[in-house]
Amino acid sequence: MTRAKRRRLIYNLITFGLVIGAFLLLQNMIAAKSISRSLRGQLVPICAWIVMAVSLNLVIGFSGELSLGHAGFMSVGAYTGAVVSGWLMNVCALEDATLRLVISIVAGGLIAGLAGVLIGIPVLRLRGDYLAIVTLAFGEIIRNLVNVLYIGTTDTGLHFAFLNRQMPEGVTMLVDGAKGAVKIKPIATFTAGFVLILVTLIVVLNLVNSRAGRAIQATRDNRIAAESMGVSVTKYKMMAFVTAAVLAGMAGALYGLNSSTVVPTQFTFNQSINVLVFVVLGGLGNVLGSIISATFLTVLPEVLREFADYRMLVYAVVLILVMIFTNNPTIRALADRLFGPVKALFRSRKNVAGGEMQ
Amino acid sequence: MIFLDNLINGLSLGSIYAIIALGYSMVYGIAKMLNFAHGDVIMVGAYVAFCGLQYWGLPPVVAILLAMVVCTVLGITIEGLAYRPLRQATSLAVLITAIGMSYLLQNLALMIWGANPKSFPLSGTSMRLGGLNVSSATLITIAANIVIMLALTAFTAKTKMGKAMRCVSEDRGAAELMGINVNRTISVTFAIGSALAAIAGVLLCTSYPILQPTTGSMPGIKAFTAAVFGGIGSIPGAMLGGVLLGVIEIFGKAYISTELGDAIVFAVLIVVLLVKPTGLLGKPMREKV
Numbered sequence: 001m002t003r004a005k006r007r008r009l010i011y012n013l014i015t016f017g018l019v020i021g022a023f024l025l026l027q028n029m030i031a032a033k034s035i036s037r038s039l040r041g042q043l044v045p046i047c048a049w050i051v052m053a054v055s056l057n058l059v060i061g062f063s064g065e066l067s068l069g070h071a072g073f074m075s076v077g078a079y080t081g082a083v084v085s086g087w088l089m090n091v092c093a094l095e096d097a098t099l100r101l102v103i104s105i106v107a108g109g110l111i112a113g114l115a116g117v118l119i120g121i122p123v124l125r126l127r128g129d130y131l132a133i134v135t136l137a138f139g140e141i142i143r144n145l146v147n148v149l150y151i152g153t154t155d156t157g158l159h160f161a162f163l164n165r166q167m168p169e170g171v172t173m174l175v176d177g178a179k180g181a182v183k184i185k186p187i188a189t190f191t192a193g194f195v196l197i198l199v200t201l202i203v204v205l206n207l208v209n210s211r212a213g214r215a216i217q218a219t220r221d222n223r224i225a226a227e228s229m230g231v232s233v234t235k236y237k238m239m240a241f242v243t244a245a246v247l248a249g250m251a252g253a254l255y256g257l258n259s260s261t262v263v264p265t266q267f268t269f270n271q272s273i274n275v276l277v278f279v280v281l282g283g284l285g286n287v288l289g290s291i292i293s294a295t296f297l298t299v300l301p302e303v304l305r306e307f308a309d310y311r312m313l314v315y316a317v318v319l320i321l322v323m324i325f326t327n328n329p330t331i332r333a334l335a336d337r338l339f340g341p342v343k344a345l346f347r348s349r350k351n352v353a354g355g356e357m358q
Numbered sequence: 359m360i361f362l363d364n365l366i367n368g369l370s371l372g373s374i375y376a377i378i379a380l381g382y383s384m385v386y387g388i389a390k391m392l393n394f395a396h397g398d399v400i401m402v403g404a405y406v407a408f409c410g411l412q413y414w415g416l417p418p419v420v421a422i423l424l425a426m427v428v429c430t431v432l433g434i435t436i437e438g439l440a441y442r443p444l445r446q447a448t449s450l451a452v453l454i455t456a457i458g459m460s461y462l463l464q465n466l467a468l469m470i471w472g473a474n475p476k477s478f479p480l481s482g483t484s485m486r487l488g489g490l491n492v493s494s495a496t497l498i499t500i501a502a503n504i505v506i507m508l509a510l511t512a513f514t515a516k517t518k519m520g521k522a523m524r525c526v527s528e529d530r531g532a533a534e535l536m537g538i539n540v541n542r543t544i545s546v547t548f549a550i551g552s553a554l555a556a557i558a559g560v561l562l563c564t565s566y567p568i569l570q571p572t573t574g575s576m577p578g579i580k581a582f583t584a585a586v587f588g589g590i591g592s593i594p595g596a597m598l599g600g601v602l603l604g605v606i607e608i609f610g611k612a613y614i615s616t617e618l619g620d621a622i623v624f625a626v627l628i629v630v631l632l633v634k635p636t637g638l639l640g641k642p643m644r645e646k647v
Contacts, residue, residue, distance in 0.1 A: 060450070064450065066450055066453055066454070068457075122628055122631075122632050125632070126631055126635065128449045128450075128453075129386075129391075129392040129449060129453060130586070130631060130635070132392070132453055133392065133579070133582060133583070133586070133627075134627065134628055134631060136579065137579075137583070137624035137627050137628060138624070138628075140579075140620055140621070140624055141620075141621045141624050141625065144617065144618055144620055144621035145618075145621060147617055148615070148617045148618065163615055163617075163618075269575075273457060273461065276454070276457070280454060310465075312461060312464075312465045313461075313462065313465040313466070313469070315458075315461065316458045316459070316460075316461035316462035316465060317458070317462060318458075319454060319455065319457065319458030319461070320440055320455050320458040320459060320462065323444065323447075323451050323452075323454050323455040323458065324440070324443045324444060324455065326451075327443075327444055327447035327448070327451040328443040328444060328447070329446060330443075331443070
């Protein structure tokens with residue numbers, strides 16, 4: 001086993017170990033009722049945000065493209081999940097909630113993945129800033145479209161309408177235009193969220209450490225060099241983008257099925273930025289960092305209520321400072337001089353934690 | 359008649375987009391960065407003008423000049439504090455910083471002026487022009503757009519600073535070797551772009567008089583779309599793209615669907631980028647290894 005391989009193995013073990021450990025701890029705390037109500041309500045959303053952050057990190061950190069429409073895929077997943085779950089319950093009369101949840105999440109992932117393919121084909125021909133702005137545009141288009149989407153069920157099956165609400169008699173609305181997805185049976189569970197995180201980690205960590213993952217990172221580090229080595233840039237960027245879209249769709253389905261309504265305004269550009277903050281703060285290309293920052297930044301505003309007003313302000317400052325401190329050569333050199341001795345102490349551990357960065 | 363009304367509304371909205379797009383386009387052409395915070399500078403300009411008109415009782419022209427001064431200082435400050443340290447960094451890092459700056463401005467505005475929408479005190483008077491009802495704001499907007507474009511074209515073609523800008527946008531390294539102060543050139547670009555943003559903010563709020571901290575973000579994104587549409591880095595391109603986009607948006611809302619207006623605008627962006635990524639009047643760029 002080479003050194004790089006061993007480092008990767010240790011990093012992956014730490015990541016999985018922490019997630020599984022945290023889950024077991026929380027399960028025990030729930031059983032012992034030593035966990036506050038508000039925190040319990042946050043558990044499933046935290047799982048969804050972790051999956052969002054890890055999947056966005058795949059696009060930004062590993063394939064090096066800034067996607068600003070990640071919340072769009074989440075909304076596709078959330079709506080699909082709500083519709084599929086409602087359809088299974090109302091039309092197919094499927095009583096088993098767990099089975100319904102699993103089917104809904106998988107469906108959410110598939111439809112979001114389909115959206116990812118449709119969006120990825122045009123978008124990934126572009127580069128840099130253009131790509132960012134077009135993903136943003138797609139996020140807004142998706143939000144605009146679900147705003148005028150109407151879906152309902154009757155005994156005979158699903159009914160769709162677009163732009164104007166034309167539904168047959170006796171219909172049960174599942175998606176009601178600007179009101180969003182309504183009357184959802186909240187069937188998401190913490191265990192399901194935990195399983196989804198594990199699936200995400202397995203997919204992302206395996207992809208990143210595979211031949212395809214190295215190709216993805218090569219296109220990030222130097223597009224032209226990678227291309228001249230025979231790496232198909234579009235293919236690998238597409239792979240990262242669609243995988244992230246599928247995962248975001250699954251996270252969206254989980255998130256949507258945790259509440260009774262989903263409205264289009266939940267998945268605005270701001271939400272995409274929120275996830276971006278998780279990723280940047282956790283470290284680009286660092287999966288464990290994304291998990292930790294997504295968890296803390298979701299819990300923190302709940303714990304510090306009075307701090308909530310300043311949350312976005314602080315986020316903004318943090319984004320700017322992190323970027324300047326990690327990218328300005330002068331400041332980096334200064335930081336190395338100041339913290340060099342401290343860093344040397346932690347060198348062996350640092351290598352493990354930062355092992356995934358180039 | 360409805361058609362002509364829509365056309366004039368479209369031209370007016372498009373002129374506002376065009377003025378904003380000029381700021382985006384110049385900064386993108388010269389600093390090679392997408393200044394995401396540009397839309398929020400518009401909002402700050404509109405708020406300053408609002409305060410001048412509403413609280414301090416300034417005449418409109420003075421209020422607009424005040425807004426321009428504040429925005430110019432703001433633009434130079436943003437560039438110096440946030441973007442200059444990242445001159446050598448990847449475009450991803452700069453873009454994330456710009457998004458952070460956009461959020462910072464929005465949230466500062468939220469703290470200073472509150473979340474409640476304010477109604478802008480300045481509005482046009484309606485007049486009849488050959489059987490059409492036209493607002494004076496519309497005419498002023500369209501006229502301002504034409505004047506600004508002519509002035510900017512002359513500025514970049516004739517003045518020394520304008521030439522320096524063109525040099526920096528062509529090849530920053532070579533410009534530096536020729537003794538051009540790149541940092542100062544970029545600062546001046548930001549100053550001009552931000553002053554234009556202030557004008558655009560006032561014009562925007564005169565036509566659509568609802569002012570809140572997020573007022574600038576959507577027009578900002580659409581103006582960027584306009585800049586890309588017309589060919590980024592090109593002054594006539596920004597104008598053409600802005601006007602076309604405004605007309606498309608108003609016609610889309612009038613004849614297709616009100617709710618899908620934004621979606622139509624963004625669909626235009628995507629189609630343009632796919633068919634002609636350099637925009638209508640843009641020059642193709644070669645990538646050198």
